[in-house]
Amino acid sequence: MRGRSFILTCLIFGLGLVRNVNCGNILVWYTEGSHWINLKPVLETLLDRGHNVTALVPSSSLFMDVSEPAPYHYETFEVSLTKSDVRNTMERFFRFWIYEAQHMNFIELSKTFYKTMTDHLEMCVAYCDGLFKSEAVLNRLREGKFDLMFVDPVYPCSELVAEMLDVPIVYTLRFSLAHSMERLCGQIPAPPSYVPGAMSKLTDNMTFSERVFSGRPTSFCEMMGKADIWLIRTYWDFDYPRPFLPNFKFVGGIHCRPAKPLPKDIEEFVESSGDDGVVVFSLGSIMNNMTKERANTIASALGQIPQKVLWRYSGEKPETLAPNTRLYDWIPQNDLLGHPKTKAFITHGGTNGIYEAIYHGVPMVGIPMFADQPDNMVHMKSKGAAVIMDFISMETKDLVDGLKAVINDPSYKENAMRLSRIHHDRPIHPRDEAVFWIEFVMRHKGAKHLRVQAHNLTWYQYHSLDVFAFLLAIIALVLFIFYKILKSCVVRCCFRSRSKSKKE
């Protein structure tokens, strides 16, 4: 009964009849970059429905800008790092992954990889440490009577806060490295024979040698396993179908929206392309610069296609830049991808950009850089909606050929449109589904009915090894008894026949 009236109340407030009435108190965990961009549409919908949203922000945050006016409440806590510390760590990380890693031998690579991972971990620990030393913030959190924590688990430590506040957690994530969190903490079974580890750059149709590579990570995570709902930011337009559990909800494309009209100057440039149309080009919010040589290789390729090109690029203007290409510090990417004149999208393969392309049915040329980007582009290529370039080794001709293929071979457009149809044709919009399950956890103080018993089994129980050992023991016992009986029979027979023959 309480549940129903809760829905009704939120619906009424959500419809704007009565505003700012306390429906639920939601605590949002800090995050950065595209992860924060991805969280915002859900938070806005929750606010529209009358909930209170409080976002935790470390003082060194680069993307969660507390100075901007926002409809949610920010709770800032001091950490021992400065903004420039964080920026330096991130830049070192990207430089290593994009440029340096290729030229290293295995030992150098392992050492530097270990160093970058340690840097990241130290940053996470500094954040967690900062929060737990901010006694005033902790007190406000304790008094805040939160109903739920909404967490992107890319930065750990939320589990401790949830434990302290005794509130349920709803996770939202695209995936974890090799699906380790989902498999081990969420208890999803994932036969490695057809479920490739995330970021392994494998498809679900693996050759024998690929399946050798697709291993199973091991780690432990009892705390994370307590989460009530896992909102996974993909869907079967993008991901390969695989087993999952009732508390996993696939809400990919949460941030996608119909295209809005373009700014006047951009609209004029786009319209000037005629029947050839335009190509939209962005390497994401982090990659604003590149070496002169790479920029010239790319610019000269762009000059060789009949389309007009809108390139989001803040670096120095390349010498080979042709008249058909314009540089922009920022482009309205979603609105451009939704424009009928757009023929292709050159992308670094971030999930957000790919989802906008799927939403609008635009084929892609992928130039993946790091993290999940190479893996994301393999997904799009295997579904026939993209070609992939290697950023470091590609020549002008490669990019020209790739662009021409994607624009002129109709199969790429058809496949992009097929993914778009799958994306749109769902029984419920991903944003509504995410909001539904967040509110469900608040209404019912959790979602225990969706949790598998596997969480309560030991590893040998989960794999039925105790049962196997027991059955084996029975077989062994039966064989042993059989052997003993047989032996005594043989001994008696032989003994008798011998004693007989002796008598004779």
Next chain:
Amino acid sequence: MRGRSFILTCLIFGLGLVRNVNCGNILVWYTEGSHWINLKPVLETLLDRGHNVTALVPSSSLFMDVSEPAPYHYETFEVSLTKSDVRNTMERFFRFWIYEAQHMNFIELSKTFYKTMTDHLEMCVAYCDGLFKSEAVLNRLREGKFDLMFVDPVYPCSELVAEMLDVPIVYTLRFSLAHSMERLCGQIPAPPSYVPGAMSKLTDNMTFSERVFSGRPTSFCEMMGKADIWLIRTYWDFDYPRPFLPNFKFVGGIHCRPAKPLPKDIEEFVESSGDDGVVVFSLGSIMNNMTKERANTIASALGQIPQKVLWRYSGEKPETLAPNTRLYDWIPQNDLLGHPKTKAFITHGGTNGIYEAIYHGVPMVGIPMFADQPDNMVHMKSKGAAVIMDFISMETKDLVDGLKAVINDPSYKENAMRLSRIHHDRPIHPRDEAVFWIEFVMRHKGAKHLRVQAHNLTWYQYHSLDVFAFLLAIIALVLFIFYKILKSCVVRCCFRSRSKSKKE
């Protein structure tokens, strides 16, 4: 584009603006009993949305009554069995399961079980045979331009017809024996450590000895694996959470509806119960009779509770029947369960009845008979919403105690209400979800993006045994080489030292 206009068209027709326009042609596979009852609400919704529905009916069908006026088209085909053949087979089957099985030793039991299974299989073959010999019916099916087959796989052979007509299949089922169809044909992974086989009467929290019992069946079913969508008629209010795949949709409670007002005489009897309320008692559509002794045991128990009892029973009036109990040939079960005066439901544990009780939040006393009923009741008992009686061995006192517990101990009502809240609090109504996926398959001519690659792997690939063997071979090779090197070293050393000592 086609997909969107399809939705729109069907919506417009569904809203009643234009009727009987050909949206999609749906062929429904024959089925019987509660399976047919379960299919009807979906068919009615499909008709409301403007689709054409044709149901295949064998001439011997007991439940699909072609003489009654129906909004769907019946396509009848002749089979070599008569209605009384089918009735006799079914009665033999029930008699065996309810009364005879308990008194048999293991060998008798196995023989009779094998006989009943063979009878059922022969009936299935006769149906399939009848259909494929009805040349006129087959021709009409070929010319019918069907978009989809909607199948409850309890009677096999639909796969052959789908293959012949080249149309996609959507299955609807509660489960198959020990989940064999879902696991083996649908490729759902099901760790036997916490996913008990359906009808095993185990919960998902199994002791060691229970997990020994929970085995893995083996059979083969390439044909069934081709189905695009599996509509499973349970949900997590009833079932234990377990892994599933993107093309499995859980639509339990498809037939549930709010209660309508009761007929006048029944309403008066119910109202006369005062604060004590009433108990609703039905053993299902098949079980209309029982032995005199059992009927008297039950009737005398019902006389000992302060509630009024409505008992659906067509047998002879028991001598011990008390004034608080009334017998009915038929009762409006759903409307009674939804009545505020109803305190408990005595049920045989069929899925349909249990779902009506969950829908209205009524605690249960289960007297399971056969098939999935014992297993269903174990689910309800483990969730704290029911007690279980054994039909054959229960005494009057057992039933009285069970009824008093369920009515007077508030935990049963609370748990039933909790299940009811879970049932109602879903992002989309199960009937709408079922219809959505049926229409999806018609719009997109299948749902291949939800199908796991596991369907295309051999068993040793699925379990990564080839990878395992390969890795083992490498280890063996390395050990072998190591051994050879070590051996040659030892030989040389020894040889040298010997030849040295000889020289010396």
